[in-house]
Amino acid sequence: MSLLARLQSLDRRWIFLLMAIAVAGPILWSGLTGKTPPEQPTxxxxxxxxxxxxxxxxxxxxxxxxxxxxxxxxxxxxxxxxxxxxxxxxxxxxxxxxxxxxxxxxxxxxxxxxxxxxxxxxxxxxxxxxxxxxxxxxxxxxxxxxxxxxxxxxxxxxxxxxxxxxxxxxxxxxxxxxxxxxxxxxxxxxxxxxxxxxxxxxxxxxxxxxxxxxxxxxxxxxxxxxxxxxxxxxxxxxxxxxxxxxxxxxAPKYLEAQRRMAPQLFGHLLLVGLIVVGNLIQFMGRRGTRA
Amino acid sequence: MVLTRLIPLWIAIVSGVAILVSAFIRPMESWGENFTDTFNVIAAIASVLGAGSLLKANLAKVSRRDAGWGFALVVLGTFLITLVVGLGKIGVHPSHDFPQADFGGKQESADTPFGWIYEFAMVPLTSTMFALLAFYVASAAFRAFRAKNLEASLLLGTAFVILLGRTFAGVVLTGWLPDWASGLRLENLSVYVMQVFNTAGNRAIIIGIALGVAATSLRILLGVDRSWLGGGER
Amino acid sequence: MNRQRLTWIVIGVVFAGLLVVRGMTGQGLGRVYVQHEDVAYAKVETKSAQGAPTVAWKRVAEGGVADVRWQEWSAVPPKAWFEAQAKDPRQSAITLSWPRTIGLWLAAFFTLAIFSFLWADNVFYKFAEATVVGVSAAYWMVIGFWDTLVPKLFAALVPAVVQAHVQPSLRPVDDVQWWSMALALVLGGMMLWRLAPRGGWIGAWPLAFIVGVTAGLKIVSHVESDLMAQGLATMESVVAVVPGADGATDVGASVWGTLANLLVVVGVLSALTYFLFSVEHKGLVGGTARVGVWYLMITFGAAFGFTVMGRIALLAARFEFLFDDWLWLIDPNHLRA
Known part of the structure; x- marks a missing residue:
């Protein structure tokens, strides 16, 4: 099975797993290092x-x-x-x-x-x-x-x-x-x-x-x-x-939201990536059908 | 007919008009206040109706041995346990302000059975239910979000601006833009999108809904819309 | 054994193995520690200036003569227990709370049970789902009873009972409020009649009251806030004059402000045109409605972006619970170190 075909029929549980990693990883990083992403107030x-x-x-x-x-x-x-x-x-x-x-x-x-x-x-x-x-x-x-x-x-x-x-x-x-x-x-x-x-x-x-x-x-x-x-x-x-x-x-309790911005960052990047890949797959699939 | 349609119709008209008038005529203010206070207490009694309906449906499921009746039993069991410990204030100590009042204590602390249920069942269950949606949003984004035409592309483009602009990713990706082009930085773009385009779109929706609500409410208060009585409009 | 069951067993075994390893390393796994306090109050009878007997309650020290006694348990951070143990291993001021520790593990079980739905529908998820339905319904009913019905309905209709057992500070209500509450009791009782197999019309009366009051409330608020105020906000002067830091007009900011105001006006009018279904969307109306659709699409895109943000924050909070409170893998709030 080609990569394209595999991606087209990808089991949604792989996406769930990616989301879990994108959110859990930064939580562990932030929790272990105590660091938070910089913030620019609006x-x-x-x-x-x-x-x-x-x-x-x-x-x-x-x-x-x-x-x-x-x-x-x-x-x-x-x-x-x-x-x-x-x-x-x-x-x-x-x-x-x-x-x-x-x-x-x-x-x-x-x-x-x-x-x-x-x-x-x-x-x-x-x-x-x-x-x-x-x-x-x-x-x-x-x-x-x-x-x-x-x-x-x-x-x-x-x-x-x-x-x-x-x-x-x-x-x-x-x-x-x-x-x-x-x-x-x-x-x-x-x-x-x-x-x-x-x-x-x-x-x-x-x-x-x-x-x-x-x-x-x-x-x-x-x-x-x-x-x-x-x-x-x-x-x-x-x-x-x-x-x-x-x-x-x-105190650490007053940094809760800023800590939570770390998983937020990677979660958002994953979402954007998923939308782009989803569209690319469809685009390539269409081209393949036409060819 | 009188009991089933005419009296309810007039109850709705009188109570609604009293509330409406009380907003404009000062001496009528107390009418509105008292009717609304009655309404608030009925709202609390409505939770009994909801719980009663739940009990009825699940008891029927158990007695008929429908598929999944065991889970209906779990519903009934957890409902009854929570209800008994909560209404009975079981294990709740009196309040410091009024030690003499045997039912005067608070029960949100986890050292009471009711508080224990809140902290270790309600909190994890309800919050995880909501959190679950993050996974399904991701799956839907991969499978369903397609830039098929201009409208869909606008939707996706805006989503990208918000998703990137509302995190540090926006700063990393477009922070290099010079000051004179700072308006194009993702974090600033996301603010403009919200304050201009989103405000305009949502304002139109809000105004549309307001017109609809005002029209529907007026139809009810004038007795024109009787669909809520059941049996269709007459 | 089918493949799915095998997968579940493998996941379960691996997970249990990891838990055992985690439990045997470092500070171990999630536990809750508590400290207790003995509380005692004595009744003190005094006389007021007019000579009438009054009763006051005074807190008494441990071991003193008291009329009412109870114990209060409050959770403390694990590091308090570690420190107390380091000082005196036989101390009993801070102890492990079995009910709360079991509760913590039950909370972890419920969290994982709900997450297990991501793999497939299963008995753990169904159990958790049934529990949330049962607990929530009863919880809301109990809160409604103690927070609204007792201090309002019962306080008005049976004040002596409420004063004696729940709220000694209760103030008497006036006649109007008594009648309001009596009406609420009657209509509330009629509403509960809906559960009965016969006499459905009885439930229509309280429904009529609810419909009427809701209509009366909504018509004023929506016209005042969403029609008038939102309309006025759109009709404000389009030209923006933004002062700069030196007090003079900031031309760039003013141009942008004016453009933004103009875009809002165009957006509101065009999107409203799209909602105008009584006119055929052709020609100028059609073109305007099309611009309105673009605005609405941008609005929905923003809504999607914000919805994602919200859901990820909730997921992060649940993972924090698992990693911090239960597995003790991270300690962002410095509760253990």
Whole structure:
């Protein structure tokens, strides 16, 4: 059998194997050497950094965790860095979730960042996790008129209305910034549609999205959306920028997205190679048939 | 007829119009808020309906001894175990804030059975399911992506720009271009593609969808579209 | 024995062999270590300024008199155990957690079981698939119950029970909220009637409510955000004036900005023309629609590129779990060294 014929009838499991090697190899390389590919931040990531940086100390930030473990590979590095910057800027962080497992993701991020590196911050005063509420955009509608009605308690069981961090909060308009890390529906798109648009400019929003969502969110940026982190590349850019601002040697957990760019590089190269080879095979096959 | 069509039709019209009006008239705001709050709780009850349907389908499969009924048994078993430990808060210690409340503790930590199921079953299973698609995308890229005509070539060309421009490969391949031609570097091209062409294309899709959603919603609120009631439009 | 079964056996044996080798070298294979904390609270009865008795709960030290006691276990990095063992091999403050270690291995099994589908459909994959369906359905139901139904529905309808057993901080609700929740209970109950073999019409009422509210919510948001705001964003001034670093106009950037704005306007209008199905795509309309198709193709190409990026990131995360948490081949977070 000729090489061309063999390639034309190639068992797809060989392609799976190539993909596994392209992703696993760089992970092992990065894991063993501790090196990450260099990063060149784009304007979108710089804007995210600036929007948070421009807020006065003590401002309230509504942090919506609209994702679950299935998308954590892409989104957790974003959530980690976003919370790190908010905590370092001494903003008051109110976490909520419209995905059933989003409350868990918020809890993990709080443990990972705040409890580990900002132990002086007090729960209920400087940060709080109000957990999940069912209803999708229905919850967004309620927070527009009565925030604590939509989220009546925190995960410890304290009544939301009694929490020092929420004193003076009547609606979502009392949060100057909405940070959303989103994996789909309901997520960034719905926050823009139901809250940012209805808040008449009083709520700014920045979003971190999965690769699938990112292209759909671009039309809202930089108008309705003040900043946008797209997929793992957006997370790596922002992580890189933030590490530069924070100074010193970053802890390995703050390099997660940049580490993940190594398998990304080889995975993308493989994809491009596969498309080129696939087209070449067809082209040569056609020529062979004509001849 | 009254119970099956007329009353549901008016429930939809009244609740929908209340929400619509509440967005524009301040004194009506609380109407919208309360109806939506009711809606949110019904959404939570809907998860019971979903679980009930799942139970029904799998129980039927087991009782009929259909092909793969053993796996239906696994569905039922894992469902019931998770449900019992979760609803019963089995092994959950009280909260530090309210030690007196026997059901007041959190259960996401892996030292509770429910948290253990989350960490060691939910997380690996759901995330690996999603990760699996990377392999199938690669296979599809090899077999199906062909530059057959101008349109397909545009699609493939854009994919190349994004795939290379959004990694360090872009910098390696086109970093040598002089500053006056920096706009042609892959990393910059990928940004332009997203901010110009992708924005335009997706904006048109968004506007199209918005028109469709507005028209459909209006038809429902005016009682013109009754297809959701079943039995076709009348 | 057919070829496929033989392949599976060979893969299994090789894999098991590699695991044994890995387990016997270096720090071995994935384990989870924990440290425990004894927690105790005592009830303290005091009187308020008005003389009314109030109850407070105070944390008491280990060994003190307490009304409620429990133990908490938290995971620690393996290096904490290595260090503790090096200091005192008989220490018991940090111990191996069998439940979590078994869990870790189960997670690895599930990961590999799902990946095994890449070779062919098989019993391990089917088992993992059935598990994810069962666990997910119950998980969402439990979360919905404890996070929404208890603090909203039950808190409004049976506040004393919720206050006594779940949330002592509960605040009383007003009449309007009581009625909202009562309505939710009635409509929710009617919705569950759909599971019954008869009386399908009963389920149509809550469905009508859901359809109505959804339509009301969507019409406002889509018109406001996606029609008006997106339309306005397209209609903004096409001419861009970009200031340079010295404050004067950057001609190059301004020309490019203007061109980009123009390309966006052309793209939106032409792609919308393509979606115009009530006019035949001929002549000027046809030409414009064709330009719209080019824009849409570029949009889909970008979507493909980003989708690939997302999927590879998720795959990388799973491989990191296998290499780091389970096989202890790499240690990017310095948890063991």
């Amino acid at each position: 304007d979108a990531a710089r804007r995210v950094l600036k929007v948070i940086d421009d807020l006065p100390e003590g401002s309230r930030v509504l942090f919506a965790f609209d994702y679950d473990p299935a998308s954590a590979g892409e989104l957790q590095p974003m959530a980690t860095s976003l919370m790190r910057q908010c905590a370092a800027r001494k903003l008051r962080i109110v976490c909520i979730a419209l995905w059933p497992l989003g409350g868990n993701m918020a809890q993990e991020t709080i443990a990972h960042v705040i409890r580990a590196d900002f132990p002086s911050l007090r729960e209920g005063v400087d940060f709080v996790n109000l957990g999940f509420q069912a209803g999708n955009e229905g919850v967004m509608k309620v927070v527009l008129t009565d925030f604590t009605k939509a989220f009546p308690k925190d995960t410890r069981g304290q009544a939301a209305a009694d929490l020092p961090i929420l004193q003076g909060v009547r609606t979502v308009r009392d949060f100057p910034l909405l940070v959303n890390v989103s994996a789909g529906y309901p997520g960034s798109k719905e926050w823009v549609q139901y809250v940012v648009s209805a808040s008449e400019g009083s709520v700014k929003m920045i979003a971190g999205c999965t690769g699938v969502q990112t292209p759909q969110m671009y039309p809202y940026y930089p108008g309705q959306l003040a900043g946008l982190l797209g997929a793992i590349k957006g997370a790596a850019e922002y992580e890189n920028l933030l590490n530069g601002v924070m100074g010193g040697d970053p």
